[in-house]
Amino acid sequence: MAEAIINGVLTANLHLPQDLIVSDINQERLKFINNKFAIATTCDNILVFQQAEVIILAVKPQHLKEALGGFPRDICNKTIISIAAGISTNFIEELVGKVPVIRVMPNNPSLVGAGMAALCKGKYADDQDLQLAKEIFASIGETVILAEYLMDAVTGLSGSGPAFVYQFIEALADGGVQVGLPRNIAYKLAAQTVVGAGLMVLKTGLHPGQLKDMVTSPGGTTIRGINVLEKAGFRGTVMDAVESAYLMSKKLGSE
Structure with a gap:
């Protein structure tokens, strides 16, 4: 740093x-x-x-x-x-x-x-x-x-958050490889997708949920993927990760 x-x-x-x-x-x-x-x-x-x-x-x-x-x-x-x-x-x-x-x-x-x-x-x-x-x-x-x-x-959110996002990018790319994409192309697609989504939140000022709704057509591909993430407890897991990093930061400060 x-x-x-x-x-x-x-x-x-x-x-x-x-x-x-x-x-x-x-x-x-x-x-x-x-x-x-x-x-x-x-x-x-x-x-x-x-x-x-x-x-x-x-x-x-x-x-x-x-x-x-x-x-x-x-x-x-x-x-x-x-x-x-x-x-x-x-x-x-x-x-x-x-x-x-x-x-x-x-x-x-x-x-x-x-x-x-x-x-x-x-x-x-x-x-x-x-x-x-x-x-x-x-x-x-x-x-x-x-x-x-x-x-x-x-510390729990933006301090540790990049590591969580890197892991998400890796998982997105792995998913792409699983369905046939070359590894280098999968990483580029995944990374730019995350960059672009972040810019959409920052530049449009719209709620992330609204932006998600813009992409999820009725009966379409994206809502099927969202369904899998929800069943797996995606949002709750991310929230727990932020809280765990937050608690560790507090512990460091008390030692």
Whole structure:
């Protein structure tokens, strides 16, 4: 995700390469980032804390506390943006002191500039901090601003949702192969069908049920397929998947 953010920020001309610095324990990863973006790299997080005005924590939840080790608690002129799933702004504030913290839940399609990110602010952050973070994540997709209590729900839906959709695309393609389509054609048909359906929801403003009704002719092929999905509990299963991911996000935040 860090690579996607860097690419978005540079492509949108929000910052120049010389404005950025990346820290990682993986030397090979740092070499790759330096070669691709021509930005400074280091293994020293404290150096980043000293030099950067805005610090983006693009780490797994279990590594966040370690990543913030050595953060100077006697300063407040930094802004921290965290994309660690399930980790509250309050948890980070307890580690770093009275520093503006913005919590963000982006998702995997950010890698191709088609992400969906939800943002919220901690108690020491203001609207200016929130706007700064919004501009960064708008460079790799769409953004929404929500109350923090909804962030675990976001994780369950748009955070984990791409994996559910990828599995659906794979299943659609498998169905196509089952009835005779070549594998490469089946994947293209399935993926573009999902992209197009998503755009129909976003661009027409119609309820998904209305759009479904537009495709399902009486006694036709599509309603037969819908019938099979309904009998298999398709909608309930998807809802349960979102809820399960949501509960896991809450668990991560409580550990």
